[in-house]
Amino acid sequence: MPTHHPAARPAVPNDWSALERATIIPGSKPGELTLELPAVDLPAGTLVDEPASVGEFPVDGSIYALHAELVDENGRQLPASLLHHMNVMDPNERELFLPIGRRILASGMETGEIRFPWLLFGSRIHAGQRILANAMVHNPTNVGYRGVRVRLVLNYIPEHRPWPFFSVLPWQLDVAFPLGDKSFDLPPGRSERSYEGSPAVAGKLIVIGGHMHAYGRTIEFWDATTGKLLWHGEPAPAPAGAASAVPVGKLYSLKGLGMRITPSHRYRVHVVYENPTGHAIPNGGMGVVGGLFMPDRKAIWPATDPSDSLYQKDLRHFMGPVGKPVVGMPLEMGHMHMGH
Structure with missing residues (x-):
C-alpha cells in the first residue's frame, strides 16, 4: 500500500506532563478503537x-471510519448535539498547506459518521504515535450533566493486510488561515473571503468538501496559478437562517483517481456570503474546504519545525486553557469566543 514517508526528525521538544491523559483503547468490536477525553461537568445553559x-x-x-459519542458519569449515552466540535492533532507532522501540527481526526455538530471505502482508502496510524485532542461541548437545555466524556470511535484495518490499497491523509484549506479561531464576524449584505497557499508535497485530492455557516452561498477551490476553478460547492436547501451541508465531491471512479495538486502552484479557497439580516452576525461566518489527500508514492513529508513561530502560536491555541479549572461559561458568552 503506498504511504507517505515522514522526514527523519526528533520528536517535538514539548513537555506534555502538564496535560491530562486521553485514553485510546480497544473498542467493543474487533478492529475498533475508542479515543476518550477526560470527563467534564456540563451544567444547563453552559459551554465548556x-x-x-x-x-x-x-x-x-x-483508519477508515469514525463517529463521535458522548456519555455521562454512568456511561449513559448523551445526545450527540451536545458536541460542538472535537479535534485531534499529531504535533510531529505538519499540515499540507501550513507548517503547523497536522489535524488527523475531527468531528462536530453536523459531521455524523465519516466512512471511507475500506478496501480502497485508509489513514495510517502507528503504535506509539502521540496525539493531542481537544473538544468543546455545549448544553442549551435546562438539564445538567456530570462526568461528560467525549469519545471518538475509530474503525481500522490492522497493519500487514493487503488492503486498503491507498494511504490517504486529511487536508484542509480555510479562509481564516493561518491561525486562531476559524469563525469570523459576518457583515450585512454580500461579503467574500479567501486564502491562498501551496501544498508541501505533490499528490492527488481524492475527496473534497466544504463547510459554511448560515447565509453561505458558494465555496470554491481554485488553482490560483492558472486561474482555473477546480471545485464549486453550494449548500443544500435549508430553512432561512439555517446552515446546511455542502455535498461532498468524490474525485475517484473507474476512470481515474484524484485531482493532482503540486507545490509549484498556489491554490485558493473562496467563500461568498449573503447576509440579509441588516446587521453583522458575530462569529457568523466560516469557510473551509477539505477532504482526503493521497501523496505521491515517493513523497517525503516535510518535518515540523518546533521553533517556527507559526507552529508555536498554533500549538498554544490548540492547547486551550491547560492548567486552569475546566468550568462552564454561559452560552451567550461562549459563543462570542467560539472557534472550530
Whole structure:
C-alpha cells in the first residue's frame, strides 16, 4: 500500500506532563478503537472549552471510519448535539498547506459518521504515535450533566493486510488561515473571503468538501496559478437562517483517481456570503474546504519545525486553557469566543 514517508526528525521538544491523559483503547468490536477525553461537568445553559489532553495510539493500522459519542458519569449515552466540535492533532507532522501540527481526526455538530471505502482508502496510524485532542461541548437545555466524556470511535484495518490499497491523509484549506479561531464576524449584505497557499508535497485530492455557516452561498477551490476553478460547492436547501451541508465531491471512479495538486502552484479557497439580516452576525461566518489527500508514492513529508513561530502560536491555541479549572461559561458568552 503506498504511504507517505515522514522526514527523519526528533520528536517535538514539548513537555506534555502538564496535560491530562486521553485514553485510546480497544473498542467493543474487533478492529475498533475508542479515543476518550477526560470527563467534564456540563451544567444547563453552559459551554465548556476542554483543554488539550495527550495520548498515544496502541496499534499500527489504517483508519477508515469514525463517529463521535458522548456519555455521562454512568456511561449513559448523551445526545450527540451536545458536541460542538472535537479535534485531534499529531504535533510531529505538519499540515499540507501550513507548517503547523497536522489535524488527523475531527468531528462536530453536523459531521455524523465519516466512512471511507475500506478496501480502497485508509489513514495510517502507528503504535506509539502521540496525539493531542481537544473538544468543546455545549448544553442549551435546562438539564445538567456530570462526568461528560467525549469519545471518538475509530474503525481500522490492522497493519500487514493487503488492503486498503491507498494511504490517504486529511487536508484542509480555510479562509481564516493561518491561525486562531476559524469563525469570523459576518457583515450585512454580500461579503467574500479567501486564502491562498501551496501544498508541501505533490499528490492527488481524492475527496473534497466544504463547510459554511448560515447565509453561505458558494465555496470554491481554485488553482490560483492558472486561474482555473477546480471545485464549486453550494449548500443544500435549508430553512432561512439555517446552515446546511455542502455535498461532498468524490474525485475517484473507474476512470481515474484524484485531482493532482503540486507545490509549484498556489491554490485558493473562496467563500461568498449573503447576509440579509441588516446587521453583522458575530462569529457568523466560516469557510473551509477539505477532504482526503493521497501523496505521491515517493513523497517525503516535510518535518515540523518546533521553533517556527507559526507552529508555536498554533500549538498554544490548540492547547486551550491547560492548567486552569475546566468550568462552564454561559452560552451567550461562549459563543462570542467560539472557534472550530
